[in-house]
Amino acid sequence: EADIYQTPRYLVIGTGKKITLECSQTMGHDKMYWYQQDPGMELHLIHYSYGVNSTEKGDLSSESTVSRIRTEHFPLTLESARPSHTSQYLCASSKRDRRGSPLHFGNGTRLTVT
Amino acid sequence: TQLLEQSPQFLSIQEGENLTVYCNSSSVFSSLQWYRQEPGEGPVLLVTVVTGGEVKKLKRLTFQFGDARKDSSLHITAAQPGDTGLYLCAGEPIGSYIPTFGRGTSLIVHP
Numbered sequence: 001e002a003d004i005y006q007t008p009r010y011l012v013i014g015t016g017k018k019i020t021l022e023c024s025q026t027m028g029h030d031k032m033y034w035y036q037q038d039p040g041m042e043l044h045l046i047h048y049s050y051g052v053n054s055t056e057k058g059d060l061s062s063e064s065t066v067s068r069i070r071t072e073h074f075p076l077t078l079e080s081a082r083p084s085h086t087s088q089y090l091c092a093s094s095k096r097d098r099r100g101s102p103l104h105f106g107n108g109t110r111l112t113v114t
Numbered sequence: 115t116q117l118l119e120q121s122p123q124f125l126s127i128q129e130g131e132n133l134t135v136y137c138n139s140s141s142v143f144s145s146l147q148w149y150r151q152e153p154g155e156g157p158v159l160l161v162t163v164v165t166g167g168e169v170k171k172l173k174r175l176t177f178q179f180g181d182a183r184k185d186s187s188l189h190i191t192a193a194q195p196g197d198t199g200l201y202l203c204a205g206e207p208i209g210s211y212i213p214t215f216g217r218g219t220s221l222i223v224h225p
Binding site for chain 2: 031033039040041042043045050058090092094102103104105106107108110
């Protein structure tokens with residue numbers, strides 16, 4: 001039973017198009033994250049948020065932007081898609097906890113830019 | 115520089131064999147998590163270890179957190195094809211509130 005939802009599941013789009021990947025969670029978690037992952041490879045943090053109106057860039061340089069207007073919603077936008085953006089994008093959330101709360105992941109959006 | 119080093123990176127074994135995956139760091143972590151990820155899906159939490167020296171068991175999986183809270187291991191006894199997947203360790207180093215992930219161990223268990 002998923003408590004964090006990502007849409008679309010798959011997306012094939014042409015170069016130059018603007019796209020928004022949606023992520024919503026119903027757990028009331030303050031912290032949310034976007035990771036980029038090539039198949040079977042490591043996760044790269046591209047954006048994170050501590051709560052409403054908080055957004056930060058992660059370790060991996062990205063041409064995407066995010067917003068956090070509501071606790072449950074953390075969309076990621078690519079203004080102009082390029083083939084180099086082809087990857088899997090994973091959204092995750094966690095509680096704000098000093099001892100390190102585990103992350104709950106969505107099932108990802110597999111993006112292909114042609 | 116990877117904060118969490120996982121080894122081995124790839125592992126291909128026969129059903130029934132035992133294996134151990136390692137997750138090492140020079141930094142101290144408040145806790146470490148282990149996740150398993152199957153193709154086309156997001157990682158799923160297996161366990162969180164919090165106390166130095168802690169050992170947790172999940173059926174055939176045994177997780178250990180090092181005494182100094184800098185390393186962890188995952189041991190699988192009598193591996194089965196259903197154990198196939200990418201195993202990731204992750205945690206927040208002391209002083210950071212951003213989780214960091216290891217590169218993962220890709221495990222294939224052949225019937």
